[in-house]
Amino acid sequence: MQPPLNQSLLGKPLVEELQTPALILDLELFEKNLSEMAQHCQKHGIALRPHTKTHKSVAIAKLQLAAGAVGICCAKLGEAEIMGTAGIDSILLTSPVVAKAGMRRLMQLNEIVEELMVVVDDRANAEALNELARTSGAVVRIVLDLDPGLHRTGVLPGDSALALARFIHDADGLEFAGLQSYAGHLMHVESYAERRLKSHAVMDMLAEFQHRLGSMNIPCPLVTGGGTGTYDIDAERGVLTELQAGSYLFMDRQYNEVLDPGDHSLGFDTSLFVQMTVISAGSPGLATTDAGFKCFATDADSPLLVGTDIAARYFFFGDEQGGLSFDKQETIEIGSTLRAITPHCDPTFNLFDYVHAIRGDTLEAIWTIDARGCVA
Secondary structure, eight states: OOOOTTGGGTTSSOGGGOOSSEEEEEHHHHHHHHHHHHHHHHHHTOEEOOBGGGTOOHHHHHHHHHTTOOOEEESSHHHHHHHHHTTOOEEEEOSOOOSHHHHHHHHHHHHHOSEEEEEEOOHHHHHHHHHHHHHHTOOEEEEEEBOOSOOSSOBOTTHHHHHHHHHHHHOTTEEEEEEEEOOGGGTTOSOHHHHHHHHHHHHHHHHHHHHHHHHTTOOOOEEEEOOGGGHHHHTTTSOOSEEOOOGGGTOOHHHHTOOOTTOOOOOOOOOEEEEEEEEEEEETTEEEESOOGGGSOOSSSOOEEESOSSOOEEEEOSSSOEEEEOOTTOOOOTTOEEEEEOSSHHHHHTTOSEEEEEETTEEEEEEEOTTTTOOO
């Protein structure tokens, strides 16, 4: 990877001179979010194991650990390999690893990461991991993934799940570490009351399943799940031992719009933006920027412009270009810079090699997005 394009600006109050498009992070707001989540978890007696799929950055993961996180979550094995190689010693893989080559990589990672855990929702997968663990001579810590109704991964919390837990507990090469249940389908439920009701139902399901494990003499020290959209709800039942929130660091348009009529806000500030430059403005009421489809996740609404005196609306104008529409009586100068809130922070982060950490107008650091592109 080549040196960062804006490296010469480090330590200088010249953020407006960044070569764009650039992913930028407001450090004051980022640090506020980092601290507030740590304080929340401490107050409610729940550990924080944030998801690195949000940022894929070793530097940011280490800041989360320094702020009190007990470890990290990784959605992909490739992410976990990068984080583990960088010295992070407590990692939970939140997606099953089922391919033969992937399971062999998992065994290698298990040798260098002090506390590596992986979720399982299938008996055959558990059996294969057990055989590999017995061959390697190193126990693999398994977290049983329960389906909270999303139906993406996880086994339904019934007799089959209990039988799988029994197999994991009794297997020579495996250690039953606990339970995971992530209700991703509830994170953006607009009504806070509805979100709270449905999230509590997931917690109650987990509590009941944990009770059934206890009646089978299967200890369950870990119950992990939850996210940014339910961070202030999931601790209420006292079931979770760990919270997996990740997007709280940055926020985005999707999460900022999760409000109820009583204005119950998530309580975190938007710290992540894409900075762009106006490259053309030849038509009245219309301008073009250098940030198009390749700079934003497009699974949600359009980016939202911030910090401009002109009431302009961003729209996608091509792979490399973004459009700005505004009142024809207004003008936007070529070369001017604008910032936009990302529609969805996690996949937007994965589109950039670096994130520019700014304090005020000064570029304080450029952090590598180390696990960018790790899809396996």
